[in-house]
Amino acid sequence: MRRLQGRVAIVTGGASGIGSATVQRLAQEGAQVVSTDLAAQRHGASGAALCLVHDVRDEAQWITVVEATLQRFGRLDILVNNAGITGAQPIEEVTLEHWNTMLAVNLTGTMLGCKHGVLAMRDNPGGPSGSIINISSMAGFIGMAQTPAYNATKGGVRLLTKSVAVRCASAYRGIRCNSLHPGAIDTPIHERRLSASPDREAARSAMDALQPVGRMGTADEMAACIAFLASDDASFVTGTELVADGGWLADGGSTRLPPTVVQNDSAI
Numbered sequence: 001m002r003r004l005q006g007r008v009a010i011v012t013g014g015a016s017g018i019g020s021a022t023v024q025r026l027a028q029e030g031a032q033v034v035s036t037d038l039a040a041q042r043h044g045a046s047g048a049a050l051c052l053v054h055d056v057r058d059e060a061q062w063i064t065v066v067e068a069t070l071q072r073f074g075r076l077d078i079l080v081n082n083a084g085i086t087g088a089q090p091i092e093e094v095t096l097e098h099w100n101t102m103l104a105v106n107l108t109g110t111m112l113g114c115k116h117g118v119l120a121m122r123d124n125p126g127g128p129s130g131s132i133i134n135i136s137s138m139a140g141f142i143g144m145a146q147t148p149a150y151n152a153t154k155g156g157v158r159l160l161t162k163s164v165a166v167r168c169a170s171a172y173r174g175i176r177c178n179s180l181h182p183g184a185i186d187t188p189i190h191e192r193r194l195s196a197s198p199d200r201e202a203a204r205s206a207m208d209a210l211q212p213v214g215r216m217g218t219a220d221e222m223a224a225c226i227a228f229l230a231s232d233d234a235s236f237v238t239g240t241e242l243v244a245d246g247g248w249l250a251d252g253g254s255t256r257l258p259p260t261v262v263q264n265d266s267a268i
């Protein structure tokens with residue numbers, strides 16, 4: 001399918017996991033994709049037209065990334081605010097450093113992306129147009145005992161998305177903004193905790209069991225959802241939540257996750 005022929009996209013956190021799969025998928029569908037990630041991250045063979053070093057916490061770097069995209073490709077049609085971090089500290093133990101870091105990357109980074117994405121999309125040749133996809137989480141819907149900071153950021157992303165969508169719907173018409181809410185997806189974000197687990201297989205099985213379908217999702221499955229939201233197939237879809245969780249939310253949320261699995265470092 002070449003639904004995105006001629007479109008120009010920015011994907012943050014494009015060097016790994018859902019971001020990397022999204023870069024590939026958008027490119028396969030015809031988009032010119034700018035993949036951004038931290039300096040320390042190696043961008044693999046991703047299909048990206050341009051790879052840029054970018055810390056989403058830094059507004060000056062956002063300006064540079066958008067300017068470089070416009071200079072090279074002349075427009076911006078798709079922005080995927082995907083870069084994110086996770087970590088567990090229950091509320092009695094949460095440090096200000098943990099809280100501020102989580103907010104800076106997951107929420108402030110997404111807000112800055114929306115701001116500079118909208119500014120660029122507003123001025124697209126031919127008039128305002130574009131699609132912003134913010135990667136939230138199941139943690140944007142349900143509370144998890146070990147991850148108050150992560151929960152707060154993903155809930156924040158969910159409502160930030162709606163505010164941006166409503167503003168753009170009335171002010172610019174052609175710019176849409178939606179959030180994606182993955183369940184447990186098999187990416188490197190879980191590696192630290194799985195590696196630290198005394199029984200990796202058991203920990204992995206517990207992650208699979210979170211989803212009523214009995215398995216974790218794949219990054220490619222998330223990329224397919226993102227491609228849909230980016231495309232004209234979603235032309236009347238804005239301000240909404242696409243939940244892609246193997247039925248987890250429909251089945252009542254996180255209750256099946258054993259405490260031994262979450263107590264170290266888990267956030268979905």
Ligand SMILES: NC(=O)c1ccc[n+]([C@@H]2O[C@H](COP(=O)([O-])OP(=O)(O)OC[C@H]3O[C@@H](n4cnc5c(N)ncnc54)[C@H](O)[C@@H]3O)[C@@H](O)[C@H]2O)c1
Nearest residue numbers: 013016017018055056083084137182184185187188189268
């Ligand atoms: N994997 C899951 O189960 C899952 C579930 C729900 C939501 N999510 C969300 O999906 C997104 C992608 O997660 P993933 O599983 O692919 O993780 P991942 O760790 O594989 O990839 C995240 C990428 O973000 C980058 N990143 C981190 N901090 C950054 C910063 N300050 N600036 C720029 N880039 C930064 C990392 O370098 C990494 O390449 C995240 O927002 C995450 O919260 C993941």
